[in-house]
Amino acid sequence: MKAIHDPSGALASGLAAIRQQFQVPEGFPPEVLAAAALAAARTPGQEHVDRTDEPFVTLDPATSTDLDQAFHIEASGNDLILHYAIADVAWFVVDGDPVDAEAWKRGETQYLPDGKAGLYPPALAERAASLLPDGPRPAVVFTVRLGANGQARLDAARRAMIRSQAKLAYDSVRPDQLPADFARFAERMNAAEAARGAARVDPPEQEVEALGGGRYALSFRPLLASERANATLSLAANLAIAEALHQAGTGLFRVMAGPTAAAMARLRSTAAGLGLDWPEHVDLKALERTLDQRNPDHAAFMLAVRRAGGGAGYAPWIPGVTPWHEAISATYAHATAPLRRLADRYVIRAVLAIANGKAVELEVEAAFQRLPAVMAKAEALSGQIERAVIDLAETVMLQGREGETFRACVTDTDGDSARVQLLDMPVVARARIAGAAPGQRVDLSLAGVDSKQRRLQFAPVS
Template identity: 40%
Template sequence: MAVITQQVGLSARALQSSLADALADIVSGLEPPAEFPADALAEAERAAADVVLPDLDLTDVEFVTIDPPTSTDLDQAVHIERDGDGFTVRYAIADVPSFVQPGGALDRATRERGQTVYLPHRRVGLHPEVVAEDAGSLLPDRGRGAYVWTFGLDASGAVVRTGLERATVRSRAKLSYEGVQSALDAGETDLPGGGTLPLLREVGTLRGALERERGGASLNLPEQEVELDESGRYELVQRGGLPVEDWNAQISLMTGMEAARIMLEGRIGVLRTMPGPDERRVAEFRRQAEALGHPWPEGQPYGEFLASLDTSDPEALALMHAATILFRGADYTAFDGEVPDDVEQAAIAAPYAHTTAPLRRLVDRFVLQTCWHLVHGEPVPGPVREALPELPELMRASTRRASAAEREAIDAVEAALLAERIGDEFDAVVIDEDGTIQIVDPAIMGRAEGEAAPGDRVRVRVAEADVARRRVRFEITGARTGPGDRG
């Protein structure tokens, strides 16, 4: 998929200063503060200096990591090999619990934070950098402790056996999504990780087919991101998901599904849940699909239907955004003893748990520990058990804070990009009933005042761009064309 970027012109000193001030204000307004308390930081430094690696040695396994190119907080490493007609998948997850003393200063600090916040100019971590980007990160060519999931898959990609061990691992390479996709598309054979990368494509494709069979769906919407390039200039980037991102995500989803199964069988844990869409929402989405020229055939699973949409088509893009009506109410559900009635994550169409990103998300640390003890037939330790009921609200609160800060940052950069273009007009597509528009170049989403419907192609004028207030406002000026009308 194409990557569309637009650099913010920061040659004007006043504009550069205004943007820097706006981003600094976002950080200073974070609660809890971005800087760690001294006792939590000291505890993290001691833990990083006194690492004791697990006895089980899996450093001969050719793990690799696949992440955005600038990532250094590497939670997962993967290795895949053939096993008869099936596969063996090993998924190493950073051993974050070994760095956090229950009830200690770092434990308290991470519970207050809940998750890492990603801003254009800095990362406000769940853990101090000495853990998240060094001693705890699965960086290449370094021995690291990890929780290693081992899955046996049959020829269809279905899981037939699962194991979980703490082990010492060593990643062979830090790879990027773009680099892996290019190498596979070019048919390169001399790739890190042995046969892992070609098999990732094969296993990921099989797992995606299983997802559609069970009625799951993936919303592969283009994402708007802000990046800082090597020269210190900000870029707005709109990315369409690469196939390798989907394949890699399927490994993480498989791990979360197995973690959920283990906890449900053990009758203790915390799940990521989501109710299925009700009949009213389904009917509304069917009407929108019809109006946008992409009718949803009766009897076709919605996951299969969504997978068929090409988001480079304006109407299909609007329809994908409209599909969010089917994916609402995501939450965390903790249980101990009595299993709740509603345990499914409807978009995945299976019970599911967050367990593969403990450097960046608080709940994953506790899921890893819970699963390890259950797999080994041991009681879940008291500090973990006592934390489970608190996790849903801690994660809800942190998600609200992180989403608000990340949206503010994007708004600030968009305003800086458009501050000197008041009155300029752009082609856009209306993607939501509330007037949300998508401009293709520059890669901006915003709200426009005026009459329009999802799927309409419109001309919009920049009416306001205020960096300090992180505000951009558009007005619809041109005659529009609706679905099927190219006038």
């Protein structure tokens, strides 16, 4: 991890500039806070069955307070049953009220190192609706049956009162704190993923973390084993929910196309330059399953794969069309993070209806038509903010090192403009390199650093 010493406050002032540039909201309007306070006091009704005696736990980053998911797992013959409790945001937020209207403006929570701009006010997202272990909480519990072959099926969806027994953290959780079948559940999901030819690309992410005292850290952070295993719970629930919605002829789905032929050709060049063994008869997904986040060359290729795709989006159910997510190789939906994504609240409402023999509300069906554009705008903004924060951190980290030479690898090109990854630190930048090819190793001189514009200028060493 590279610590960034920032005595001049360039990072703090730069983050303020990013917030201003992208109009990141500071807090919530008074009428939204007032409505959230009233909503937080709402008492669950008879439809919330009492499940407070069940051993639900949460597993998240240690500092998280907006907890969407709690779970426990039990065996049933050869099957594993996931009881997946999701924050019941729709219980607190009413269509058309000030909290709902503000959420539609935001789309999703925006994260920055110095704080987040939440989708919902803290009275809901970090207290009343969050599945914290300080008392009973209303939730929607999905019962997901996982067969021995790793196929997930939705058995039930009910509103319930649950009580989390523990707030577990990715970086400190012990196996004995988790359900006995937690690891077995993840193994089945991973085996099923490989069997259907899926490959979720999880490259290490550039991350900026506030350390206090005006210091920050910039790093490439591979996912922890606990994170990867925990992700299989959401994957199983979302796959089962997507199938149930599709069969019912309703829903909102996460869709993604694969790389184009031209992008595939660039990826093969990148792999060759990075020294990866990629035989012609092996497809991209099979190669991806052999990659290791901790290997710098593999990490560079994983980043190139992520950029080669067209990106994921949302699509409502359309008669005669099977929504498809290429990376997951399945029909897929988002339903497990309603505190952070607007769309999930409506998907959960639809699942509650179809699982209990009711018609999906007209307001929900109408929302499915509007949400793709709203979520695309929010995701684009999130990506712009994240890139701006990383660019800022890179300039602060490299201040004073002008003239030094850095080893780099070209990961993608656009004419004479090349995207490069430095090999000795977590920096991704652009440089003018005539005739550059993906996978090429180059020595670059740092010609300039501009923290205000968040720009690094590299030039090939002659």
